[in-house]
Amino acid sequence: AAPVALVSGMSSMSKNHIIIKSGTVLEKLSRAKTFAFDKTGTLTRNQLVIDRIVPETGIDKDELQILAASVEQASSHIIATSLVKATPKAKLHSVTDLEEVTGQGVRGKVAGKVVCVGKLSFVAPDKKLENINSTAIYISIDNKFAGYITFADQIRPETPDTISSLRTQGAQHIMMLTGDNSKVAQKVAAIAGVDDVRSSLLPAEKIAAVKGIKAENRPVVMTGDGVNDAPSLMAADVGIAMGAKGATAASESADAVIMVNDLSKVSDAVAIAKHTMKVAN
Ligand code: ADP
Ligand code: MG
CATH class of the missing domain: 3.40.50.1000 (HAD superfamily/HAD-like)
Structure with a gap:
């Protein structure tokens, strides 16, 4: 041409x-x-809205959200940025020992605990859950499954x-x-x-x-x-x-x-x- x-x-x-x-x-x-x-x-x-926060028994909803959001501060994934935005800044902890696996999730040390956030297969491969038919992230704390958060993807x-x-x-x-x-x-x-x-x-x-x-x-x-x-x-x-x-x-x-x-x-x-x-x- x-x-x-x-x-x-x-x-x-x-x-x-x-x-x-x-x-x-x-x-x-x-x-x-x-x-x-x-x-x-x-x-x-390019922004997801939190739909449900479903902690395992013994864990508080806010605590689950805060720990997950703290780790997600390190990720530029749209789920991460949406979660961080939806969490009060003052409540976020700093993170160390960060590790992000693209397309899977992130792991890091938050408030003395190892928090892992992402796909179920990445976070807790042995955990059996009913199908969750929403966009979701799963969370483990110190290698123990801690719950999940679903998002409305519009x-x-x-x-x-x-x-x-x-x-x-x-x-x-x-x-x-x-x-x-x-x-x-x-x-x-x-x-x-x-x-x-x-x-x-x-x-x-x-x-x-x-x-x-x-x-x-x-x-x-x-x-x-x-x-x-x-x-x-x-x-x-x-x-x-x-x-x-x-x-x-x-x-x-x-x-x-x-x-x-x-x-x-x-x-x-x-x-x-x-x-x-x-x-x-
Ligand atoms: P898409 O191709 O639709 O943009 P991705 O491949 O980026 O989706 O992510 C697929 C899934 O992996 C997400 O729905 C989420 O469960 C998980 N995931 C990937 N990265 C992260 C992250 N940083 N934090 C949480 N979950 C993640
Ligand atoms: Mg995308």
Whole structure:
């Protein structure tokens, strides 16, 4: 394509709060038929609301929340930031001996106790619980299961229109790649209009899903927001970061960064790319 057209396309993107890192992104975006999305914070709002706090007997709800939030201060995961925000700052303890496992959870020493927060398989692999059909974190204190906290994960208001706009523009395959459970994933997908749902994925499995599509010679555009999405953004033909806050790991790994908290910029980006390529050729 003519360089002048590409430059003008890039400038049009930036006027729309979409930063693209090279002109080839325009060509790739204009042709893509497969779009993959992370769920939490991408198809859904970037803040979760605490729904239920369910401690084991002998533990106080507030104490459970405070210990969990204290450890989560160290994590940039959207569950972590939402929990910390919902907890009075003055009550948070400092943390030492921190260890975060991407897509699994965090562990650290808080008020003399080892507190572990994240997926049940990470926190207390031997614990049997009935299925919790919400977005949830599980907590152990000194290696003893201590309870869980569930969150309402609300779809972004602009998500259904964004997906349908992509389809109108020629997208044939819309995927959700999420580490969350299948119940939550299916519920969000139904409202969003996503037909291919892959849930309970570890970060490595997200990458494998992206590479699987690419192996069929189909270019993939992947949109995500979190640190755990960085590798799959990198694996995609075009990685788009919802990076309103700037220099996150996701935006560093991405080919395009959306600078505002608005998913509809993904379909806008495709429209601009298609227009640019039409003018350029
Ligand atoms: P998604 O792909 O939908 O953004 P993730 O892969 O980031 O979800 O996370 C999947 C699950 O792993 C979460 O629902 C949560 O249970 C757990 N998890 C991951 N990181 C953390 C963390 N820092 N704190 C608590 N839970 C976490
Ligand atoms: Mg996410």
